[in-house]
Amino acid sequence: MKKLFKLIPLALMMTVALTACDFDIFTIHVDEIQLSDNEIQLVVDQTYQMTAYVYPADATNKGITWTSSDESVAVSSSGLLTAVSEGEATITATAKDISGVSATAEITVIEGVGLQKTELAYTYSDYIENNVYSLDNAPSIGTAKLLVVPVWFNDSSTYITSESRKANVHSDIERAYFGTPEETGWHSVKSFYEEQSKGALTVEGTVTDWYEVGQNSSYFYTKYDGGDRTSSLVTTVVNWFFNNNPSESKSDYDRDDNGHLDGVMLIYGSPDSQVMPSAGDNMWAYCYWLQGSPGSVNNPTPNVYFWASYDFMYSESTALSRAGSFYGNGDTSHATVDSHTFIHEMGHVFGLDDYYDYSDNQYSPAGGFSMQDYNVGGHDPYSIMALGWADPYIPNNSMTITIGDFQSSHDVVLLTPSWNTIDSPFDEYLLLELYAPTGLNQMDATYQYSGGYPKGPTDPGIRVWHVDARLTRYVYGSYSSNFVNNPTAGNVYHAMSNTYYSSPEDLDYISPLGQTYANYNLLQLIRNNTSVGYTPTTNLSSNDLFEQGDTFNMDTYKKQFVEQGKLNSDTNLGWSFTVNSLSSSSATITVSRQAA
Numbered sequence: 001m002k003k004l005f006k007l008i009p010l011a012l013m014m015t016v017a018l019t020a021c022d023f024d025i026f027t028i029h030v031d032e033i034q035l036s037d038n039e040i041q042l043v044v045d046q047t048y049q050m051t052a053y054v055y056p057a058d059a060t061n062k063g064i065t066w067t068s069s070d071e072s073v074a075v076s077s078s079g080l081l082t083a084v085s086e087g088e089a090t091i092t093a094t095a096k097d098i099s100g101v102s103a104t105a106e107i108t109v110i111e112g113v114g115l116q117k118t119e120l121a122y123t124y125s126d127y128i129e130n131n132v133y134s135l136d137n138a139p140s141i142g143t144a145k146l147l148v149v150p151v152w153f154n155d156s157s158t159y160i161t162s163e164s165r166k167a168n169v170h171s172d173i174e175r176a177y178f179g180t181p182e183e184t185g186w187h188s189v190k191s192f193y194e195e196q197s198k199g200a201l202t203v204e205g206t207v208t209d210w211y212e213v214g215q216n217s218s219y220f221y222t223k224y225d226g227g228d229r230t231s232s233l234v235t236t237v238v239n240w241f242f243n244n245n246p247s248e249s250k251s252d253y254d255r256d257d258n259g260h261l262d263g264v265m266l267i268y269g270s271p272d273s274q275v276m277p278s279a280g281d282n283m284w285a286y287c288y289w290l291q292g293s294p295g296s297v298n299n300p301t302p303n304v305y306f307w308a309s310y311d312f313m314y315s316e317s318t319a320l321s322r323a324g325s326f327y328g329n330g331d332t333s334h335a336t337v338d339s340h341t342f343i344h345e346m347g348h349v350f351g352l353d354d355y356y357d358y359s360d361n362q363y364s365p366a367g368g369f370s371m372q373d374y375n376v377g378g379h380d381p382y383s384i385m386a387l388g389w390a391d392p393y394i395p396n397n398s399m400t401i402t403i404g405d406f407q408s409s410h411d412v413v414l415l416t417p418s419w420n421t422i423d424s425p426f427d428e429y430l431l432l433e434l435y436a437p438t439g440l441n442q443m444d445a446t447y448q449y450s451g452g453y454p455k456g457p458t459d460p461g462i463r464v465w466h467v468d469a470r471l472t473r474y475v476y477g478s479y480s481s482n483f484v485n486n487p488t489a490g491n492v493y494h495a496m497s498n499t500y501y502s503s504p505e506d507l508d509y510i511s512p513l514g515q516t517y518a519n520y521n522l523l524q525l526i527r528n529n530t531s532v533g534y535t536p537t538t539n540l541s542s543n544d545l546f547e548q549g550d551t552f553n554m555d556t557y558k559k560q561f562v563e564q565g566k567l568n569s570d571t572n573l574g575w576s577f578t579v580n581s582l583s584s585s586s587a588t589i590t591v592s593r594q595a596a
Contacts, residue, residue: 030059030095033103036438040585041108041402042073042083047198048408048585049439050079050105052093063096073107083109115393115401118414121423123388124351125256127487132474134291136303137351138263139256140197140387146189146205147253148177148265149237150310153217156269160310161324166210166269168322169310173267174207176313176339185335186443192343196379196440197389198410206248210269211237217270221280230282231290234264234305250300259294260303263349265342271327272309285312285341287348304349312341315450331450334443344375352383353494355523358509359502361535366498367525368454368539369444376449377456378440381412381433382467382523386425394419398592403432405460405585407439415575415591417567424485428468428567430526432577435463435545436584454539460584461545464526464552466561468496468568472512479512483569496522496568500535520568526552526560533559551578553594 036051054062066075072087081091087109094102128137138144150173152166160166179188187195190203213219213233220229238261242250253261273279285308295301311319311329315338319328330338348354355366355373366373370380384390392414393401403411416429437445437458445456470483472495483495499509501518511517519534527536527544546552553576558565566572572594580588 026060027097028056028058028060029099030054030062030097030101031056031099033064033093033095033101035091035093035103035105036442037105037583037585039106039583040081041110041583042081042404042586043402044083044085044109044111046083046404046409046411046586048081048083048404049195050075050081050091050093051438051442052079052103054095059095059097061095061097065094065096067092067094068107072109081107083107085109086111110402115395115399117391118394118419118423119391120385120388120425122425122487124386125388127386127426127471127492128351129258130488130490130492132491132493133289134293134303135289135351136258136260136294138304138346138349139201140350140389141200143202143204143255144262145253145255146177146203146263146265147238147241147261148173148205148207148267149241150207150210151233151237151266151268152210152212153215153219153268153270154213155216155218159271159323159325159327160269165322165324169269169313170207170210172313172322172337173310175337176342177207177265178203178205179337184337184339185332186339187343187440188339189342189346192339192440193346196384197387200389208237208241211240217268217279217283220268220282223280223282230266230307231288231305233266234290234302237266238264238302250295251298254297254300257297259296259300261300262304263346264302264305266305266307267310268307269310271311271325272329275311275327275329282307283309285309285345287345306342306345306349308341308345313337313339333450334447340375340449344371347372347379347383350387352379352387353497353522355380355498358499359506361500361502363500363535363537364539365500365521365524365536367527367536367544369441369456371440374453374539376444376453378407380465380523381406381410381431382425382465382469384410385412386469392431395591395593398590400580400588400590402586402588403434405436405438405587406433406463407436407441408585413577413589413591415573415577417571417574420485422486424487426469426471426487427485428470428569430573430575431465431467432589433463433465434460434582434587436460438584457540457542457545459542459545460582460587461528461542461547462550462579462582462587462589463540463545464528466521466524466526466567468520468522468524470495470569481513494522496520498522498524519562524560526557530556530559534562536560546579548579548582552576 032055034053068075070089073089074082091105273283314328315332316326316328318332357363368374369377390410413432448455471492472479474491554565577591
């Protein structure tokens with residue numbers, strides 16, 4: 001009996017040992033951490049989002065603990081750095097698993113120039129509320145709550161081939177709109193805009209069950225008939241959802257209390273016309289408006305809506321796996337679900353324009369690499385200012401300014417001959433930002449989006465924008481060339497667009513003032529190339545960025561301005577600048593006021 005007694009603990013020990021061995025076999029430990037930057041200079045009060053890349057990518061526990069060696073730099077649990085005071089600190093990112101692997105970055109904090117940012121007084125919400133058409137937009141400040149409706153046609157089973165795959169696509173729509181970066185492999189609409197707004201906006205919403213239309217997809221194929229049918233469908237699905245969900249309140253989907261739902265998103269279960277040419281021109285991705293009168297606070301009505309195919313979430317191989325057919329018009333090479341198109345169209349839902357050229361000229365005024373241009377990268381500084389997410393530095397005299405990279409800091413320098421007295425972004429000026437292949441630029445600067453889309457530069461540099469966001473008013477049956485910058489003036493509309501004139505078909509998209517203003521752009525990238533004119537055909541490259549030692553003045557780069565060295569208003573800018581130093585995290589620029 002004694003021998004048997006001794007064998008029992010031995011068996012238990014073997015079981016414990018085997019269990020521990022099994023645990024070790026199935027636990028993948030972290031063996032390396034790389035940081036997005038190893039040496040950074042920040043200005044007091046500047047923030048910077050540090051990113052830790054954990055290897056191997058399939059490590060069991062990829063959690064990171066962030067610490068700072070000095071009170072001059074604070075670091076959050078997500079790696080957000082805040083420059084508190086002058087000094088130096090070592091930031092350490094340590095793996096939370098038992099490996100103890102870590103990586104460090106050296107941070108230097110300096111005092112910035114005494115210039116304060118100018119708080120802008122108006123946003124696109126003011127513009128949309130007072131525009132000449134009965135448009136609407138989702139709020140860009142506070143909370144926007146979206147109603148996302150997957151739409152099922154009688155022939156959708158041709159493309160989404162089983163009930164399990166129908167459930168897959170529904171789940172992927174939920175991830176594409178409201179998923180975390182970990183769930184999507186990049187960003188959802190929600191996570192993108194919450195990061196882009198630096199917390200000024202929260203995106204919420206509901207993905208409904210599939211709505212069964214009772215029609216084949218061909219019923220919606222052409223814009224002439226299908227567009228009207230799509231608009232009618234918006235009202236139908238809204239009524240269907242709220243009638244069948246009495247616990248849901250319409251007013252909860254109108255967070256700015258303007259009498260309209262914040263946004264209705266229809267994701268249809270049929271391929272778009274680019275991947276299936278037999279589909280009509282209405283089978284695309286677009287944002288539009290019902291343009292009806294607003295309802296009440298307690299019973300808001302739909303207005304702004306979005307119409308797009310499920311196939312924008314997938315590359316062909318992923319579409320075959322998730323939906324059962326190869327129709328895919330996205331890129332999931334480096335993500336599990338692709339939200340690029342949904343994010344771009346959400347920009348329209350907030351009120352933003354397209355920044356690419358609709359005409360057959362195929363010019364590239366804004367350079368391609370920004371979200372409202374070719375669906376890649378983060379948003380440009382003008383858009384972010386006009387949505388209320390950033391305020392500019394506006395110097396009055398010559399000075400040296402240090403700024404952080406734009407995607408992390410929202411620092412931007414605005415140069416103007418005379419700033420308007422109402423602090424409106426709807427004016428004409430130049431913007432200087434530090435572009436870096438980090439933050440929301442990182443994915444599309446690291447990997448080229450499929451289909452020949454522009455890839456962002458991998459080196460930092462100063463990106464210069466010419467903004468002409470002046471407004472025209474519709475008065476007595478026509479648009480006035482007496483421009484205004486107050487979006488609350490009434491019956492306002494953008495005086496400029498990014499579409500050039502090539503044929504009469506372009507008249508709906510160029511400046512409402514006609515061909516005389518067709519070459520003036522709402523948003524134009526100024527390339528670091530003195531031979532480029534104001535009708536550029538190439539997309540952003542590293543050669544377009546201003547680097548350390550580069551100098552800009554209007555006369556040297558006059559070919560890129562329609563008025564040859566003057567602003568569109570035919571006035572002198574009155575500024576030049578020199579890039580003193582730059583890195584991926586900060587740049588120092590001297591701006592010089594020129595004599596009139």
